Amino acid sequence: AQKVTQAQTEISVVEKEDVTLDCVYETRDTTYYLFWYKQPPSGELVFLIRRNSFDEQNEISGRYSWNFQKSTSSFNFTITASQVVDSAVYFCALSEGAGGTSYGKLTFGQGTILTVHP
Amino acid sequence: EAGVAQSPRYKIIEKRQSVAFWCNPISGHATLYWYQQILGQGPKLLIQFQNNGVVDDSQLPKDRFSAERLKGVDSTLKIQPAKLEDSAVYLCASSQRLDPNEQFFGPGTRLTVL
Numbered sequence: 001a002q003k004v005t006q007a008q009t010e011i012s013v014v015e016k017e018d019v020t021l022d023c024v025y026e027t028r029d030t031t032y033y034l035f036w037y038k039q040p041p042s043g044e045l046v047f048l049i050r051r052n053s054f055d056e057q058n059e060i061s062g063r064y065s066w067n068f069q070k071s072t073s074s075f076n077f078t079i080t081a082s083q084v085v086d087s088a089v090y091f092c093a094l095s096e097g098a099g100g101t102s103y104g105k106l107t108f109g110q111g112t113i114l115t116v117h118p
Numbered sequence: 119e120a121g122v123a124q125s126p127r128y129k130i131i132e133k134r135q136s137v138a139f140w141c142n143p144i145s146g147h148a149t150l151y152w153y154q155q156i157l158g159q160g161p162k163l164l165i166q167f168q169n170n171g172v173v174d175d176s177q178l179p180k181d182r183f184s185a186e187r188l189k190g191v192d193s194t195l196k197i198q199p200a201k202l203e204d205s206a207v208y209l210c211a212s213s214q215r216l217d218p219n220e221q222f223f224g225p226g227t228r229l230t231v232l
Contacts, residue, residue, distance in 0.1 A: 004160075037223075042225065043207065043225055043226050043228075044223055044224065044225045044226070045161070045209065045211075045223035046223075047220045047221070047222070050219065050220060091160050091161075093160075104149065104166065104173070104213075105151075105163050105166060105174055106151075106161075106163065106221065107163075108160030108161050108162070109160050110158070110159055110160050111158075111159070111160050
């Protein structure tokens with residue numbers, strides 16, 4: 001069975017601080033996909049990134065960066081120089097690869113509430 | 119491009135009543151998902167459609183929940199009868215294909231069961 005754990009329930013930082021959101025996953029599949037979604041106060045989940053299990057290259061997009069380490073089953077998300085607009089709930093999610101019974105189905109972690117204070 | 123539309127946005131009902139939620143996915147998206155998000159938790163998949171066929175409904179409480187996607191476009195999720203523990207946000211999402219690519223989410227319907 002798949003499982004995603006986000007150990008940090010809530011994080012509070014002051015604007016311009018860097019912050020890292022942790023994500024640890026469990027799966028028996030060799031092919032799988034990892035995602036991060038943002039849920040602002042409006043409630044709509046916004047896609048941030050998808051990685052497949054064969055691509056361990058770290059990715060940077062503006063102030064966002066992701067560190068994928070298969071050895072520790074982790075897919076951590078860092079926001080550099082945080083801003084008030086980054087305040088939201090962030091979800092890590094996992095999906096099986098082709099052939100799996102959960103192909104295309106997202107298993108979400110419980111989410112991390114990030115509050116950025118001015 | 120219009121996003122995923124859901125209605126109503128909010129619904130308050132008494133326990134044992136019935137309720138229905140509607141979702142219109144992004145045009146051309148073959149795959150449609152219904153998730154239940156209980157306060158303080160991540161979304162949990164209830165049912166997944168590919169066109170008008172069900173791919174996965176293993177976590178749908180079939181004694182009270184039902185869903186359909188007639189003609190492979192709009193979808194309706196129904197609860198009958200509702201229980202207190204059904205209070206949650208019901209999210210609809212769609213994607214172009216079945217494979218695990220980006221899912222686009224609607225704003226959700228917040229259900230309160232009293």
